[in-house]
Amino acid sequence: MVKNKYLRPCQCIESIICFVVVQGCDASVLLTGDGSELQLPPNLTLQPRALQLIESIRAQVHAACGPVVSCADITALATRDAVAFSGGQGYDVPLGRLDSLAPAPSSAVFDLPQASSNATTLIDVFQTRNLDNVDLVALSGGHTIGKGHCSSFSNRFSEDSAFVRSLASNCSSDFNRLQDLDVTTPDVFDIKYFTNLQQGKGVFTSDQKLTADWRTEWVVNGFAGNHWWFFGQFAASMTKLGNLQGPQGNVGEIRRNSCFVRNGQSILTTTSDEGLAASA
Numbered sequence: 001m002v003k004n005k006y007l008r009p010c011q012c013i014e015s016i017i018c019f020v021v022v023q024g025c026d027a028s029v030l031l032t033g034d035g036s037e038l039q040l041p042p043n044l045t046l047q048p049r050a051l052q053l054i055e056s057i058r059a060q061v062h063a064a065c066g067p068v069v070s071c072a073d074i075t076a077l078a079t080r081d082a083v084a085f086s087g088g089q090g091y092d093v094p095l096g097r098l099d100s101l102a103p104a105p106s107s108a109v110f111d112l113p114q115a116s117s118n119a120t121t122l123i124d125v126f127q128t129r130n131l132d133n134v135d136l137v138a139l140s141g142g143h144t145i146g147k148g149h150c151s152s153f154s155n156r157f158s159e160d161s162a163f164v165r166s167l168a169s170n171c172s173s174d175f176n177r178l179q180d181l182d183v184t185t186p187d188v189f190d191i192k193y194f195t196n197l198q199q200g201k202g203v204f205t206s207d208q209k210l211t212a213d214w215r216t217e218w219v220v221n222g223f224a225g226n227h228w229w230f231f232g233q234f235a236a237s238m239t240k241l242g243n244l245q246g247p248q249g250n251v252g253e254i255r256r257n258s259c260f261v262r263n264g265q266s267i268l269t270t271t272s273d274e275g276l277a278a279s280a
């Protein structure tokens, strides 16, 4: 349903994995304007075209059915379909979530694990969301498709390895290039992300460090050797992620005019809106 020449599947997956953990999957990340999560540094891999695609799906669904489906549910369903279109397995998406009335507080966004985080930090943050070490490694496996901005891994450029030197050299020729996170099969949902890690070819510190901690390394090795285990666990962990809610529970609304603004606010007031529209 959402297959579209503008959608690279990774973009939806990135948005879910990086952002849903802020306050649950409530589409808070789509809001533009003051305090927008899009204006915070972790947004760099969220592609305006993918955000615009979510909004265009909303417009079509609401034209056909009325304003009965939230941007949050559309984002979650589009993510599932993107995984399936790329060769992964479908999974249950709990529906009925409402769209947030405001962006997540920036303090919460800055609490997210960073691409430069080590395994200890990742484990601790995921635990606060009741996601265990197996969930952590499975969800990291979403990087089997997806891209990263050079600034997300430039912390590694002094490392002494041929792979990191190649990353650094490609960034020095174009710092705004988007680096494939799975350097072997970037557009296919498969276990190559894990076999890459075994060969030291993880792009982010937060990827590669999964092999440097005994609590996660065994899971990396398990997934690398058994794609059925990875596919099944990714599906289970995504369903678990989809059930997370913010501190207030499922409060909000179904955004009726645009996924980028809450109801009752005008659509064309911010430069971010224009940026999103212009690049769509």
Ligand SMILES: *[C@@H]1O[C@H](CO)[C@@H](O)[C@H](O)[C@H]1NC(C)=O
Pocket (backbone or CB within 6 Å): 038, 039, 040, 041, 043, 044, 046, 048, 272
């Ligand atoms: C992402 O955040 C940066 C600042 O960190 C901002 O300049 C940029 O416009 C934001 N991107 C989007 C799509 O809003």
Ligand SMILES: *[C@@H]1O[C@H](CO)[C@@H](O)[C@H](O)[C@H]1NC(C)=O
Pocket (backbone or CB within 6 Å): 117, 118, 119, 120, 121
């Ligand atoms: C992981 O990162 C945290 C925060 O930067 C740091 O305090 C800790 O020492 C690191 N742990 C390891 C094992 O490198």
Ligand SMILES: *[C@@H]1O[C@H](CO)[C@@H](O)[C@H](O)[C@H]1NC(C)=O
Pocket (backbone or CB within 6 Å): 163, 166, 167, 170, 179, 180, 183
């Ligand atoms: C760097 O760019 C070259 C040429 O496009 C490519 O072959 C190589 O795989 C890239 N390195 C990485 C780590 O992606």
